[in-house]
Amino acid sequence: MKALDELISAFRRFPGVGPKQAERFALYVVRASGPEIDRLAEILHNVKETIGYCRECWDYTEKGLCSICSDSARDHSVLCVVERPQDVAAIEKSKTFNGVYHVLHGSISPLAGINSSQIKFKELAERVKNSGGGFKEIILALNPDSEGEATAIYITNALKPYGVKLTRLACGVPLGGDIDYMDEVTLGCALRGRTLV
Numbered sequence: 001m002k003a004l005d006e007l008i009s010a011f012r013r014f015p016g017v018g019p020k021q022a023e024r025f026a027l028y029v030v031r032a033s034g035p036e037i038d039r040l041a042e043i044l045h046n047v048k049e050t051i052g053y054c055r056e057c058w059d060y061t062e063k064g065l066c067s068i069c070s071d072s073a074r075d076h077s078v079l080c081v082v083e084r085p086q087d088v089a090a091i092e093k094s095k096t097f098n099g100v101y102h103v104l105h106g107s108i109s110p111l112a113g114i115n116s117s118q119i120k121f122k123e124l125a126e127r128v129k130n131s132g133g134g135f136k137e138i139i140l141a142l143n144p145d146s147e148g149e150a151t152a153i154y155i156t157n158a159l160k161p162y163g164v165k166l167t168r169l170a171c172g173v174p175l176g177g178d179i180d181y182m183d184e185v186t187l188g189c190a191l192r193g194r195t196l197v
């Protein structure tokens with residue numbers, strides 16, 4: 001059945017969804033009522049229409065400026081650079097950071113052919129440049145894997161001319177782990193124990 005196969009392959013594109021799970025999702029859609037599927041389609045459209053990038057940190061937001069960037073109680077001179085929006089959520093949950101963020105939306109991977117132009121690095125460099133020395137610290141909270149490492153080295157070299165203090169996460173970061181899978185305590189410890197690059 002062509003329509004069903006198309007739906008299965010659409011679900012297969014979702015991260016972490018295997019063939020069996022994609023089939024289960026697709027069969028659920030086939031069984032579901034018309035109004036339920038209409039509502040789902042409406043929600044999907046709505047998300048695409050209302051959610052965009054924060055013009056400052058590139059996290060997802062419904063407004064031009066996200067709630068963190070527009071919060072004057074936060075320290076706007078400390079910048080935490082992360083790979084993905086879910087890393088912001090994980091660090092926020094640890095309640096150990098009161099600065100602002102920059103979301104790269106990926107990491108540099110020479111193996112996969114992903115370079116700095118495919119992530120929000122130019123936006124980061126511009127932000128640092130436009131701040132005119134306004135950042136007293138930039139924390140590189142990148143995943144402790146080879147891509148995170150390559151990204152950290154690239155950013156460190158590229159931002160050196162601006163003379164800004166760069167730090168990285170230290171203790172408690174499991175090798176090969178993902179920031180958003182770390183528990184709050186581990187992540188909090190890693191943030192407190194960050195070291196100078």
Ligand SMILES: [Zn+2]
Pocket residue numbers: 054055056057058059065066067068069070
């Ligand atoms: Zn923001």
